[in-house]
Amino acid sequence: MSSHPNRRRGHDGPGRPKRSGPSQSGPNKYRDKEIDPARIVARDVLRAVRERDAYANLLLPKLLRERKITGRDAALATELTYGTARSLGFLDAVISAAAGRPAHEIDGTLLDVLRLGAYQLLRTRIGSHAAVSTSVDIARSENGMGPSGFVNAVLRKISQRDEQLWIDELAPSMMDDRIGNLAFTYAHPRWIAEVFYEALDRSTGELQAALAADDDRPIVHLVARPGQISGEELALISGGDEGRYSPYCVYLPEGDPGKIDAVREGFAGVQDEGSQLVALALSRAEVADDAGRWLDLCAGPGGKAALLGSLAHIAEAHLDAVEISEHRAELIDKVVDGLPVRVHVADGRDSGLEPGFDRILVDAPCSGLGSLRRRPEARWRRKPDDIPALVTLQKELVTEALRLVKPGGVVVYSTCSPHRAETVEVIDAVLADVDGITQLDARPLAAGDVFDPETLGAGPHVQLWPHRQDTDAMFLAALRKD
Numbered sequence: 407m408s409s410h411p412n413r414r415r416g417h418d419g420p421g422r423p424k425r426s427g428p429s430q431s432g433p434n435k436y437r438d439k440e441i442d443p444a445r446i447v448a449r450d451v452l453r454a455v456r457e458r459d460a461y462a463n464l465l466l467p468k469l470l471r472e473r474k475i476t477g478r479d480a481a482l483a484t485e486l487t488y489g490t491a492r493s494l495g496f497l498d499a500v501i502s503a504a505a506g507r508p509a510h511e512i513d514g515t516l517l518d519v520l521r522l523g524a525y526q527l528l529r530t531r532i533g534s535h536a537a538v539s540t541s542v543d544i545a546r547s548e549n550g551m552g553p554s555g556f557v558n559a560v561l562r563k564i565s566q567r568d569e570q571l572w573i574d575e576l577a578p579s580m581m582d583d584r585i586g587n588l589a590f591t592y593a594h595p596r597w598i599a600e601v602f603y604e605a606l607d608r609s610t611g612e613l614q615a616a617l618a619a620d621d622d623r624p625i626v627h628l629v630a631r632p633g634q635i636s637g638e639e640l641a642l643i644s645g646g647d648e649g650r651y652s653p654y655c656v657y658l659p660e661g662d663p664g665k666i667d668a669v670r671e672g673f674a675g676v677q678d679e680g681s682q683l684v685a686l687a688l689s690r691a692e693v694a695d696d697a698g699r700w701l702d703l704c705a706g707p708g709g710k711a712a713l714l715g716s717l718a719h720i721a722e723a724h725l726d727a728v729e730i731s732e733h734r735a736e737l738i739d740k741v742v743d744g745l746p747v748r749v750h751v752a753d754g755r756d757s758g759l760e761p762g763f764d765r766i767l768v769d770a771p772c773s774g775l776g777s778l779r780r781r782p783e784a785r786w787r788r789k790p791d792d793i794p795a796l797v798t799l800q801k802e803l804v805t806e807a808l809r810l811v812k813p814g815g816v817v818v819y820s821t822c823s824p825h826r827a828e829t830v831e832v833i834d835a836v837l838a839d840v841d842g843i844t845q846l847d848a849r850p851l852a853a854g855d856v857f858d859p860e861t862l863g864a865g866p867h868v869q870l871w872p873h874r875q876d877t878d879a880m881f882l883a884a885l886r887k888d
């Protein structure tokens with residue numbers, strides 16, 4: 407198999423750090439600030455991910471701001487941090503082979519540097535010399551000469567082969583274990599590749615496309631808040647392109663969304679196009695005698711609540727937004743300011759709200775396997791054991807939503823996961839348990855009059871995919887109470 411097409415876009419890096427020459431007098435002569443800041447910040451984020459389960463996509467922008475790292479250095483830091491975090495399992499397999507001992511037995515601070523170095527060597531165009539020498543500098547600065555020699559030796563061994571040769575050596579054979587081979591090649595845990603395979607009707611061709619798309623860094627999607635700014639206007643002022651599926655979506659191939667005035671002022675936000683389609687589907691469903699009582703039962707941090715709130719404002723409706731976590735409820739408050747939305751801190755299974763809602767969204771807590779491309783390290787953190795408790799909660803939340811919705815009203819169930827246990831199996835179980843519910847064809851609800859619903863598969867649910875729609879792998883199903 408040829409090399410991954412997306413891996414070759416790395417840049418050459420900012421070059422060697424400016425300093426006066428190799429240390430002759432021990433480790434402390436090298437200070438982090440003398441090594442290039444992009445790699446230091448990447449190392450720091452990777453360490454926080456390893457030591458305290460930090461989220462790379464939250465911590466990195468914060469550190470870049472604090473350290474005033476911008477431009478080319480920020481771009482390099484982002485590529486190295488997210489790329490390394492996405493590839494951890496693959497990199498650890500290579501490091502283990504090159505070091506002759508399991509990666510988890512290597513001192514954590516050195517492992518971070520090795521991962522960063524191995525990523526540069528195998529998955530970017532950064533030259534071997536720069537990748538190895540900067541890693542050795544970082545290790546020497548913190549750990550001293552001996553450990554930096556170890557880093558040097560391991561990385562030099564890794565640099566003797568390219569990514570494909572390491573895959574050929576370490577991946578399960580394509581003949582014996584195609585799923586295992588693809589999982590290794592595209593740096594996914596095997597169990598996640600299996601989950602995708604099942605959700606893709608057991609097509610290994612599609613599995614390959616799905617894993618490749620998931621292994622790529624996605625562009626940012628913006629949402630124009632309806633009634634406040636149009637998608638067209640947002641595209642113009644942001645320099646982005648209008649979305650294909652949501653009339654409110656703008657693709658932002660580059661640039662910091664936080665610097666766009668419309669985002670800063672709350673007329674627009676960052677939201678994957680798939681999430682926009684979920685909110686739109688709820689608003690488009692036909693409900694007889696719609697009294698404008700809408701509910702978002704799992705609303706934090708408020709992305710869909712903000713879009714629904716804007717749509718509710720136009721429809722002269724009102725949205726109740728329920729969220730169990732106080733902190734996340736505060737985040738909702740911030741994004742729905744000025745919209746007809748009331749936020750409740752409550753358990754959605756027992757919110758105390760009066761039944762009789764016209765439309766309810768259950769955007770359930772889930773494994774997040776559908777948005778791995780946006781959360782670099784998540785694929786290595788999630789475990790199969792997480793799924794059963796989530797499934798129980800998901801069923802309870804949908805069942806409660808079906809109690810709260812009025813006869814003739816509609817519940818949209820969604821997850822940012824394609825895992826069948828969290829998607830079709832939840833819906834099937836609830837339909838088997840609760841009488842008087844009809845599953846609607848969700849495809850026209852997601853498509854509106856914007857695109858052909860037939861492009862969304864056989865229905866009645868919708869399963870989006872990065873390799874098909876270039877959205878997160880959102881699932882949605884629509885249920886009507888008879």
Ligand SMILES: C[S@@+](CC[C@H](N)C(=O)[O-])C[C@H]1O[C@@H](n2cnc3c(N)ncnc32)[C@H](O)[C@@H]1O
Nearest residue numbers: 704705706707708709710730753754769770771
């Ligand atoms: C997938 S997220 C929702 C994302 C949100 N709809 C958005 O677009 O920003 C699920 C949310 O449900 C919340 N949650 C978890 N258990 C809950 C429960 N029992 N009742 C209500 N909310 C819950 C989580 O804290 C999380 O904020």
